[in-house]
Amino acid sequence: MVRMLRQAFFCKRLALKVLLPSACVLTLVGVAYGQNQGPARPKSTVGSQGPLPVHEAFSAAAIEAGGSLFQQHCAFCHGRDAGGGESGPDLTRSKLVFDDKNGEAIGAIIRNGRLEKGMPKFSLGDAEVMNLVAFVHSQQDKALSQSGNRKGVDTSDLQTGNVEKGREYFNGAGTCVKCHSATGDLAGVATRYEGLKLEQQMLYPRNVKAKVRVTERNGRTSAGTLAFQDEFTIALIDGNGVYRSWSKRDVTYKVDAPVKAHVELFDKYTDADIHNLMAYIQTLR
Amino acid sequence: MNLFYRSMIRFGVVAGALASAPVLVAQGVSSDTLLHPPKDSWPIYHGDYSGKRHSALTQITPQNVKNLTLAWAFQTNQVAQLKSAPLLVDGILYFTVPDNIWAVDARSGRLVWHHSSPTTKGLHIGHRGVAVYKDKLYYTTTDAHLQCLDARDGKVKWDVEIADANKGQWATMSPLIVGNHVMVGASGDFDNLQGFIRSVDPETGATQWQWDATPPVGTPKTTTGGNAWVTGTYDPELNLVYWGTGNPTPVLNGKVRPGDNLYTCSIVALNPETGKLVWAFQPSPHDTHDWDAVEIPVLVDGDFHGKPHNMLMQASRNGYFFVLDRTNGKSLLTTPFGPVNWTLGVDKDGRPIPNPDKEPAPDGRLIAPDEGGMTNYRSPSFDPKTGLFIVSAAPSYSLYFAKPADGTYGWAGADYGLWKKGVLEAIDYQTGKIRWSHELGEGSPGSGVLTTASGLVFTGDVAGNFLALDTADGRTLWHAYSGSGINGGPETYELDGRQYVLMTSGSVLFAWSLPEAEHAGPARAAK
Numbered sequence: 001m002v003r004m005l006r007q008a009f010f011c012k013r014l015a016l017k018v019l020l021p022s023a024c025v026l027t028l029v030g031v032a033y034g035q036n037q038g039p040a041r042p043k044s045t046v047g048s049q050g051p052l053p054v055h056e057a058f059s060a061a062a063i064e065a066g067g068s069l070f071q072q073h074c075a076f077c078h079g080r081d082a083g084g085g086e087s088g089p090d091l092t093r094s095k096l097v098f099d100d101k102n103g104e105a106i107g108a109i110i111r112n113g114r115l116e117k118g119m120p121k122f123s124l125g126d127a128e129v130m131n132l133v134a135f136v137h138s139q140q141d142k143a144l145s146q147s148g149n150r151k152g153v154d155t156s157d158l159q160t161g162n163v164e165k166g167r168e169y170f171n172g173a174g175t176c177v178k179c180h181s182a183t184g185d186l187a188g189v190a191t192r193y194e195g196l197k198l199e200q201q202m203l204y205p206r207n208v209k210a211k212v213r214v215t216e217r218n219g220r221t222s223a224g225t226l227a228f229q230d231e232f233t234i235a236l237i238d239g240n241g242v243y244r245s246w247s248k249r250d251v252t253y254k255v256d257a258p259v260k261a262h263v264e265l266f267d268k269y270t271d272a273d274i275h276n277l278m279a280y281i282q283t284l285r
Numbered sequence: 286m287n288l289f290y291r292s293m294i295r296f297g298v299v300a301g302a303l304a305s306a307p308v309l310v311a312q313g314v315s316s317d318t319l320l321h322p323p324k325d326s327w328p329i330y331h332g333d334y335s336g337k338r339h340s341a342l343t344q345i346t347p348q349n350v351k352n353l354t355l356a357w358a359f360q361t362n363q364v365a366q367l368k369s370a371p372l373l374v375d376g377i378l379y380f381t382v383p384d385n386i387w388a389v390d391a392r393s394g395r396l397v398w399h400h401s402s403p404t405t406k407g408l409h410i411g412h413r414g415v416a417v418y419k420d421k422l423y424y425t426t427t428d429a430h431l432q433c434l435d436a437r438d439g440k441v442k443w444d445v446e447i448a449d450a451n452k453g454q455w456a457t458m459s460p461l462i463v464g465n466h467v468m469v470g471a472s473g474d475f476d477n478l479q480g481f482i483r484s485v486d487p488e489t490g491a492t493q494w495q496w497d498a499t500p501p502v503g504t505p506k507t508t509t510g511g512n513a514w515v516t517g518t519y520d521p522e523l524n525l526v527y528w529g530t531g532n533p534t535p536v537l538n539g540k541v542r543p544g545d546n547l548y549t550c551s552i553v554a555l556n557p558e559t560g561k562l563v564w565a566f567q568p569s570p571h572d573t574h575d576w577d578a579v580e581i582p583v584l585v586d587g588d589f590h591g592k593p594h595n596m597l598m599q600a601s602r603n604g605y606f607f608v609l610d611r612t613n614g615k616s617l618l619t620t621p622f623g624p625v626n627w628t629l630g631v632d633k634d635g636r637p638i639p640n641p642d643k644e645p646a647p648d649g650r651l652i653a654p655d656e657g658g659m660t661n662y663r664s665p666s667f668d669p670k671t672g673l674f675i676v677s678a679a680p681s682y683s684l685y686f687a688k689p690a691d692g693t694y695g696w697a698g699a700d701y702g703l704w705k706k707g708v709l710e711a712i713d714y715q716t717g718k719i720r721w722s723h724e725l726g727e728g729s730p731g732s733g734v735l736t737t738a739s740g741l742v743f744t745g746d747v748a749g750n751f752l753a754l755d756t757a758d759g760r761t762l763w764h765a766y767s768g769s770g771i772n773g774g775p776e777t778y779e780l781d782g783r784q785y786v787l788m789t790s791g792s793v794l795f796a797w798s799l800p801e802a803e804h805a806g807p808a809r810a811a812k
Binding site: 075083196 | 364366404405406407408409410427453475575626642646647649650651653656657682684686688695696699702703704724726728729746747748750752761764766770
């Protein structure tokens with residue numbers, strides 16, 4: 001059923017995209033079936049979360065104009081083909097691109113940036129943003145219809161480790177059990193992430209919130225989630241969702257950030273340790 | 286009489302011409318000005334030819350820097366981040382973002398002119414600024430042309446192609462001008478192209494010479510790449526220019542380009558008259574991690590282990606700090622300045638030995654530092670008094686992948702950063718030991734470094750704070766939150782007896798100085 005749904009979505013998407021007379025659409029549908037019946041391509045990090053989505057149709061002119069803009073503004077970080085480059089992720093495997101229908105998600109990121117991840121914002125007109133969206137979608141479509149002969153990391157690339165050795169490392173030298181439990185917080189982790197995403201989360205989990213307790217000179221304390229800190233300022237979101245900040249000069253504070261233990265490990269792993277650990281973590285389903 | 290006027294007299298300007306000095310000066314940023322920049326100027330990307338980014342100015346001191354206040358700010362009203370090193374000539378600052386050049390009054394921050402180029406298909410990753418010679422500016426376009434503009438109004442006088450943007454190169458560089466040679470290179474490692482340094486005639490744009498970093502494209506079993514994209518330095522005594530070259534291509538796949546891949550990831554000494562290679566030293570033999578060696582080759586004269594030396598220092602993107610004898614390129618010191626895990630040690634010539642097991646692989650390799658490197662184009666500074674080489678470092682870890690299916694063209698693999706932070710490292714150049722460190726926060730640091738003879742370090746942190754530190758111990762003496770990320774390097778100059786510190790953040794240029802009443806320096810230039 002899922003497979004059929006997927007095919008239906010894919011056909012609709014192609015039909016929407018090319019806006020051709022129905023006879024041609026039928027031909028294309030045939031091609032789509034042909035592709036799906038070929039040798040199974042390795043599961044990528046996109047497309048494993050459910051059926052393929054419906055994307056808006058984009059004209060060839062929009063895609064071409066978007067390609068030109070992409071070379072100017074995006075290619076340095078995301079690669080000429082949107083397949084990843086210096087520092088920017090592979091957009092052809094991006095879940096966000098996958099889930100974006102008509103630029104609502106991609107457009108917001110282009111306009112606002114993702115400053116915390118080093119992505120700047122761009123001041124482009126609506127038409128330009130939509131052209132970029134068209135290009136990124138077309139690149140993802142191309143990549144999804146290929147059989148994997150392009151740069152990128154497939155889940156199958158990451159299967160060189162040994163589960164038993166990984167388990168040993170997890171319970172022993174890796175000191176993972178100081179904070180984690182295979183049957184507790186990590187139970188089912190391999191169903192929540194897979195492939196490269198899982199390995200990245202394993203090595204350094206993103207967006208983990210730290211706790212902080214701040215004590216003012218008068219002895220009053222506040223606790224909450226660390227919202228910001230630099231050399232001069234510390235800020236938290238308290239239990240009521242309220243943002244509060246202090247000059248570090250005026251207070252003492254204690255940050256509880258267990259994620260830092262992952263940084264300590266970077267100098268200790270061998271590559272084999274990482275691959276073994278990955279093999280083991282993938283069993284936590 | 287200030288230094289500027291003194292130097293004018295030395296260069297044969299008659300005293301009687303002083304009254305009309307501005308007009309006169311507008312005619313001439315001479316070779317002598319470039320050799321001995323007056324304190325009211327910043328006529329070269331680095332401030333001077335040495336790349337030390339150390340200023341003799343002392344009005345702002347560790348004692349009074351706490352009073353530093355905003356003199357003015359200039360808004361480019363662009364989204365593009367300022368990465369440019371503003372040049373200061375005759376009281377006017379010239380700086381850039383891709384497709385844009387501004388001329389701004391250095392006293393008031395008022396716009397003099399703005400030149401906007403037609404946009405191009407070239408990559409718009411950033412722009413590092415213009416060069417100036419006589420009354421002309423030299424600007425590299427995003428599609429790798431070199432333009433000569435009239436400094437008075439920004440009118441384009443000529444335009445020559447430096448590299449073919451349709452093949453994949455682009456340009457960001459502030460050219461290096463020595464004598465009547467305007468030297469430029471290009472960027473671009475998404476394609477297998479040849480890196481080069483070209484010298485053109487400042488009057489006509491005609492090519493004088495070109496030095497190629499790698500063999501012609503298509504030469505079997507050799508590398509391509511080696512793009513030079515950060516301004517070099519110059520030693521007038523030895524008459525050598527020093528340039529760093531970029532990484533080899535394909536970037537992450539080293540199998541199809543066996544050997545050291547000369548002259549990629551190299552520091553090269555060229556004769557500026559002929560472009561002939563005099564010596565080369567390779568910080569990253571057979572690079573497979575995108576670690577250009579284009580970081581500033583800083584020229585320092587001083588003692589090394591008891592003997593006087595003409596040295597060249599580079600804190601390289603690959604995580605190693607190098608001290609070379611710049612007369613012959615021989616190694617004096619090689620030492621990491623942060624966590625590195627990609628080598629088997631250092632060879633007898635001072636070159637790191639890459640560990641073959643740390644080349645990108647299908648199942649991934651954990652690599653320190655990450656692709657952005659332990660440092661990058663952001664300029665370091667050398668403080669002669671303390672002997673400290675101060676660099677904005679980025680300890681970092683990442684995963685590198687490459688498999689046969691990734692091919693042999695361009696990137697040919699994939700890499701993913703895991704974690705990164707910024708630390709300002711003050712390196713004792715004689716031992717490579719870190720004398721002090723100043724944490725800059727988690728994330729990517731982007732600010733360059735400036736030191737002054739009064740004992741101050743100016744830089745910026747990851748969060749976007751401008752910082753003034755004590756050079757002796759790295760303590761913070763002053764800070765101001767800039768409101769955005771910092772991607773430029775601080776500069777300083779003195780005008781009308783007032784010392785300014787320039788800093789860029791986001792799309793804004795800030796000028797700081799002491800409050801009017803606190804100017805300790807002499808009053809206006811002697812007249």
